[in-house]
Amino acid sequence: MSPWAGLLCTAAKVNLLVLLVAVVFSWSSLSDRVPEFALTKIEESDIKDDSGNEPVTEDDADPEDLEVFYPTHQWQTLRPGQAVPAGSHVRLNLQTGEREAKLPDSEDGHTGQGSRRKRLGKVDVDANSFTSQELKEALAKMKASEKAERKAQEEEVRKKFRPIEQLKEEFEKLNMKMETDYEIMVKLISKFNSSASTLDEKVAALYDLEYYVHQVDNAKDFLSMGGLRLMIEGLNSTEAALKEHAAFVLGAALSSNPKVQIEAIEGGALQKLLVILATEQPLAVRKKALFALSSMLRHFPYAQQQFLKLGGLQVLRSLFRQRGMETLHVRVVTLLYDLIMEKMLLEGSQHGEQMAEKLQQYRQVRLVPAVLEQDWCAVPPTLLAMPEHDTREKVLKLVGVLMAFCREHYRGDPALGTALGLLRSEYEELAAQEQREGDKDGYFGELLGSINTIIQELG
Incomplete structure (x- = not known):
């Protein structure tokens, strides 16, 4: 080489x-x-936590624990449906395609040993680490607590109310029976008409009867069983209390009930009521008699015609000359206003054959001529000095409706002019206060309007 x-x-x-x-x-x-995205699969058996112990794997976990994910500080694979605790780190393993999660590292390098804890029922549960057994125990204690609370509530209800079976037994022992109004009225009339009943028992029976006969059907039944006749006879009683309450029951039965009105006037009730008002009687008796008279006259032109023939208007006028009858004055003024307006409204309305017949009956009632003849024009102005606003309102209404007939008399009455002037000053202030409070169409404003209208018509 x-x-x-x-x-x-x-x-x-x-x-x-x-x-x-x-x-x-x-x-x-x-x-x-440690790569940001793992490209290799790390076997779970090779991963250990900080304590050196192997974490629980999916194969070793209890089946009930699979729904809860127990994060550690090492990456673990997430099963489908497992919930990840808030704050955990989650990543996608690009090699296996599975999601993995772990606990976040604390900023100071520690591993969250002082993790926040919560209260579940009466058991302390770590918000980041808990077992299925702990959850079962907490749930069991919650159920036991709810059961005890529900039982206490049931016991409290039992103390306040009795079972329906017990109530049924008690009702059967008492032999209670629901009575009809008819049956009750029969018993009350029998008690009133019985000679064995005391005065207090008779008065109590009349007091209860007044409640029932307010109903139209009950009043008709009351008529058929003879109760109306007994009430008319009761107007002649020597006992003031019986006379008072008999008139009270009569007035309740007469209210807006033409059939009872006809039977009452044919039975002589009108004459008896006028006698009570014209003679010396206690004020309470006269009040109830005037109530019964008003119930008979309203919307019943035949009774109004008979009332004038019997001198009823003179009887009412005489009340203004008697001392101690001041509380009846407003009631009389109201009745007179209603009767005049009733006829005027019917005359001014469109009516068929039936109403034409009723109008013909009203034309036979000569009420206004009788009012002028008996000097009723002098009555309303004297009442304007009364302090009650309701009384003034009713008097002003009567003055307004009588204006067409009493204008000359009103113009020559200096007391009326003075009273109207004082009322206008008072109600101007009250109406202004209403407007300041946001009530533009208030009660005092309406009264002020009525006063101004009367003053204008007299000017």
């Missing part, structure tokens, strides 16, 4: 040795790094 050939052989060997050393060094360097 030539010297040059030996030299070349030696150089080739040196180059091969250098290349081999470089490859080994490069491989060693790569094996010490």
Whole structure:
């Protein structure tokens, strides 16, 4: 071999040795790094945690634990359906195509030994590390607590209420029976008409009857069983309490019930009521008698005609001349206003054959001429001095409806002009206050409008 050939052989060997050393060094360097995306599959059996123990693998895990992922500080494969705790690091292994997760490293280099803990029921559970057994125990304690609380609530309900079976037994023992209104009224009338009943028992029976006869059908039944006749006879009682409550029941039965109204006027109730109002009677008795009279006259032109023939308007006018009857004055003014407006509204409305017949009946009621004849124009102005706003409202309404007939009388009454002036000043202030409070169409504004209208018509 030539010297040059030996030299070349030696150089080739040196180059091969250098290349081999470089490859080994490069491989060693790569094996010490943790790549961002793993290109090789790392066997789970080769991974150990910080304590040196092998983590639980999928094959060793309890089947109930597969739904919960237990992260460590080493990458582990995630099974489908497993939930990852918040804050865990997740990556995709490009070599295997599987998702992997692990616990995040703390900023200070520690591995989260002081992890946050939560309360589940009455058991402390680590938010990042818990077992299926711990969850079962916590759930069992929660169920036991809920069961105990529910049982306590049931016991509390049992203390407050009795079982339906017990109630049924008690009702059967009492032999309770639901009575109809008809049956109740029969018993009440019987008690009132019985000579064995005391005065208090009769008054109590009348008081209860008034409640039932407010209903139209009950009032008709009351008529058929003879109750109306007994109430009319009760108006003649020497006992003021019986007279008062008999008139009260009568007025309730008469309200908006034409059949009872006809039977009552044919039974002489109108005359008896006028006698009570015209004679010395307690104020309470007169109140109930006026209530019954008003119920009979409203929407019943025949009764209004008979009322005028019997001098009923004079009887009501006489109440204004008696002391102690002030509380009845407003009731009388209201009744008079209603009767006048009732006729005026019917005359101004369109009506068929039936209403034409009723209008003919109203035309026979000469109410306004009787009002002028008996000097009712002088009555309303004296009532405007009363302090109640409701009373003033009703008086102003009557003054307004009588204006067409009493204008000359009102113009010559200086007391009326003075009263209207004082009321206007008072209600201007009250209406202004309503408007400041946002009520543009308030009650006091309406009263002020009525006063201004009357003053304008008198001017």
